Amino acid sequence: MRTIVTTLGTDRVRRLRATLTVLLAAAAAGYVPFYFAPFQVFQLTMVLLYAVALSGLNLLVGFGGQISLGHGAFFAAGAYTAAVMLDRHDTGHLATLPVAAAGCFLLGLGFGVPALRLRGLYLALVTLSFAVFLPPLLKRLEPLTGGSMGLTVEKLQPPAWSGLAEDQWTYFVVLVVTTVALLLARNLLRSRVGRALLALRDNESAAEVMGVRLSLHKTLAFAWSAMFAGVAGCLYTWVIGFVSPDSFSFVLSVTLLAGLVVGGLASLYGPLLGAAFVMYVPSVSQDLDEAAPGVVFGLLIIAVMYVAPTGLAGLPGRVRGLVARRLPRPAAAPDRTPETGSPPDARPEPQAGDGPFATPGPADPAVVDAEPVGAPPRTEKE
Amino acid sequence: MLAVDGITVRFGGITALDGVAFTVEPGTAVGLIGPNGAGKTTLFNCLTRRCAPDGGTVRFEGEDLLALPPHAVAERGIARTFQNLGLFPRLTVRENVMVGAHSRGRTGHLAAALRLPRVRREERELRDQADDLLRRLGLADVADQPASGLPFGTLKRVELARALAVRPRLLLLDEPVNGLSHGEVGQFADLVRSVRQDFDLTLVVVEHHMGFVMGLCDKVVCLDFGRKIAEGAPEEIQRDPAVVEAYLGVAV
Ligand SMILES: Nc1ncnc2c1ncn2[C@@H]1O[C@H](COP(=O)(O)OP(=O)(O)OP(=O)(O)O)[C@@H](O)[C@H]1O
Numbered sequence: 015m016r017t018i019v020t021t022l023g024t025d026r027v028r029r030l031r032a033t034l035t036v037l038l039a040a041a042a043a044g045y046v047p048f049y050f051a052p053f054q055v056f057q058l059t060m061v062l063l064y065a066v067a068l069s070g071l072n073l074l075v076g077f078g079g080q081i082s083l084g085h086g087a088f089f090a091a092g093a094y095t096a097a098v099m100l101d102r103h104d105t106g107h108l109a110t111l112p113v114a115a116a117g118c119f120l121l122g123l124g125f126g127v128p129a130l131r132l133r134g135l136y137l138a139l140v141t142l143s144f145a146v147f148l149p150p151l152l153k154r155l156e157p158l159t160g161g162s163m164g165l166t167v168e169k170l171q172p173p174a175w176s177g178l179a180e181d182q183w184t185y186f187v188v189l190v191v192t193t194v195a196l197l198l199a200r201n202l203l204r205s206r207v208g209r210a211l212l213a214l215r216d217n218e219s220a221a222e223v224m225g226v227r228l229s230l231h232k233t234l235a236f237a238w239s240a241m242f243a244g245v246a247g248c249l250y251t252w253v254i255g256f257v258s259p260d261s262f263s264f265v266l267s268v269t270l271l272a273g274l275v276v277g278g279l280a281s282l283y284g285p286l287l288g289a290a291f292v293m294y295v296p297s298v299s300q301d302l303d304e305a306a307p308g309v310v311f312g313l314l315i316i317a318v319m320y321v322a323p324t325g326l327a328g329l330p331g332r333v334r335g336l337v338a339r340r341l342p343r344p345a346a347a348p349d350r351t352p353e354t355g356s357p358p359d360a361r362p363e364p365q366a367g368d369g370p371f372a373t374p375g376p377a378d379p380a381v382v383d384a385e386p387v388g389a390p391p392r393t394e395k396e
Numbered sequence: 397m398l399a400v401d402g403i404t405v406r407f408g409g410i411t412a413l414d415g416v417a418f419t420v421e422p423g424t425a426v427g428l429i430g431p432n433g434a435g436k437t438t439l440f441n442c443l444t445r446r447c448a449p450d451g452g453t454v455r456f457e458g459e460d461l462l463a464l465p466p467h468a469v470a471e472r473g474i475a476r477t478f479q480n481l482g483l484f485p486r487l488t489v490r491e492n493v494m495v496g497a498h499s500r501g502r503t504g505h506l507a508a509a510l511r512l513p514r515v516r517r518e519e520r521e522l523r524d525q526a527d528d529l530l531r532r533l534g535l536a537d538v539a540d541q542p543a544s545g546l547p548f549g550t551l552k553r554v555e556l557a558r559a560l561a562v563r564p565r566l567l568l569l570d571e572p573v574n575g576l577s578h579g580e581v582g583q584f585a586d587l588v589r590s591v592r593q594d595f596d597l598t599l600v601v602v603e604h605h606m607g608f609v610m611g612l613c614d615k616v617v618c619l620d621f622g623r624k625i626a627e628g629a630p631e632e633i634q635r636d637p638a639v640v641e642a643y644l645g646v647a648v
């Protein structure tokens with residue numbers, strides 16, 4: 015009885031805390047464009063759109079256990095779809111988004127099918143070849159894509175009623191799209207479908223025995239993932255107003271993957287951290303060492319992976335774990351022993367003697383975060 | 397209920413199963429025994445479409461099981477556990493069990509992404525059902541913990557819970573008490589007996605622990621080098637000279 019009450023209590027507290035966090039984040043996100051200079055607002059806008067691409071990649075790599083070194087190409091496909099539509103057909107910005115999304119979804123579906131037969135390095139190689147092969151193709155298709163000169167199109171313009179500057183309006187539009195995209199990804203993962211994907215990642219044959227349709231979920235994971243990258247590319251065109259083959263070399267694909275790993279695989283907010291890394295670290299390393307920014311970038315990746323092997327998103331958990339290990343916690347010990355030592359058939363004791371805080375919650379978040387490839391998504395919140 | 401006939405599986409040079417045939421009647425528990433490498437796990441793999449036999453047929457309630465795609469087996473009401481634990485280590489115990497209910501869910505990708513009301517409802521139902529099962533098997537305490545890192549005996553029960561979440565009519569257990577301590581074996585046997593009763597299960601059990609098999613099963617099939625060498629009631633099998641020879645390597 016006591017445990018039930020306390021569980022309900024912590025549930026409500028947790029929900030309250032989640033609501034507060036969301037409200038605070040929303041307030042901060044709304045305040046930011048009025049506080050920072052236009053260039054900084056632009057940088058934040060880029061972080062948001064990279065976060066969309068990374069959360070797509072996260073679906074595939076972090077949660078799906080597959081790999082792609084070709085997401086820069088899906089990004090480019092989305093960007094060029096938007097640019098060509100704006101340049102040729104003058105469709106207006108909003109119409110480009112669903113087209114880029116649908117187009118990249120189908121493209122991803124097309125890649126998902128061969129991906130069923132390939133894994134690990136082979137899959138990496140095939141997707142990488144897509145990323146390598148796309149820029150020259152874009153150069154060749156000059157009548158449509160403007161060749162190596164690229165295409166210059168109109169950026170997003172704030173409508174008069176908004177009273178906002180261009181950078182602020184763009185920021186808000188991208189913020190809305192990013193929020194929707196991240197919500198979609200989160201919903202997907204916290205459902206039967208997401209569990210199927212995670213199960214396939216952890217143990218393919220057991221998942222199939224449980225009735226998970228391997229081909230369906232794996233190809234659709236690829237499609238969703240490509241769609242997110244395409245949407246990010248579309249936003250890129252809206253924000254930058256210029257696309258060229260050189261903006262989307264295979265280095266972009268590698269950078270995206272690196273950003274995801276640094277941010278934290280299989281973590282819900284890892285993509286945001288990774289996006290910040292992708293956005294800021296190259297320019298910071300440029301400042302540090304003009305001759306070879308790549309060296310600094312690489313060293314920083316190594317440094318982060320050394321300090322936080324589960325990515326930046328896993329860092330707080332690791333720190334908490336380390337602190338907990340340093341400080342002896344006398345209360346924790348009796349709490350634990352009956353569990354590990356209990357005979358298998360021991361009925362769940364209602365833990366009456368353990369005080370009001372002895373709830374069977376997620377016992378030790380640090381353990382979750384210490385997992386090699388990030389924590390299961392649903393254990394992080396709620 | 398289940399009719400296996402003339403199943404043959406070859407891996408390169410070795411014949412893992414050679415014309416094995418037996419039937420399982422509804423509501424019974426059949427033990428499958430045999431020395432290491434006899435082909436017991438391979439037989440389970442055929443039943444759950446993990447491997448395609450080179451010959452023979454498997455019928456489950458009249459339906460040709462070998463014509464089904466692998467993911468459809470669970471839907472028909474067949475679940476199994478794995479010899480070396482086939483859990484999803486990075487999912488929580490509850491999530492593991494909920495994956496077991498996968499074939500009973502309907503939510504597709506689009507509905508899931510939009511989190512439609514019916515998705516929420518289904519999630520809530522599956523979650524409640526999973527929690528019921530976890531309570532039933534004494535796992536409620538560890539529901540939110542990742543499967544990796546739990547004690548072995550607990551994991552064995554988690555795997556059983558996951559298989560039960562399929563709502564199977566036929567349950568295949570591959571060495572369920574392998575690696576458990578003496579006391580745990582007894583408890584697990586009681587557990588299997590009680591869920592068998594409550595969930596109205598038909599069982600096929602692979603196990604080297606003879607006490608467990610003989611105490612639980614109505615019929616025992618013995619394999620050796622892929623061939624069926626004996627079949628019958630537990631007491632007969634224990635006395636069968638071919639079985640004794642297969643296990644001890646000498647004629648008695
Ligand atoms: N995927 C495979 N590829 C090649 N050979 C295999 C494969 N699976 C099983 N075998 C072989 O088939 C034979 C039967 O193996 P199986 O695992 O079915 O035995 P088992 O009866 O389950 O033994 P144990 O009691 O040790 O679990 C063994 O010789 C094994 O080496």
Ligand SMILES: [Mg+2]
Nearest residue numbers: 436437438479
């Ligand atoms: Mg075996």
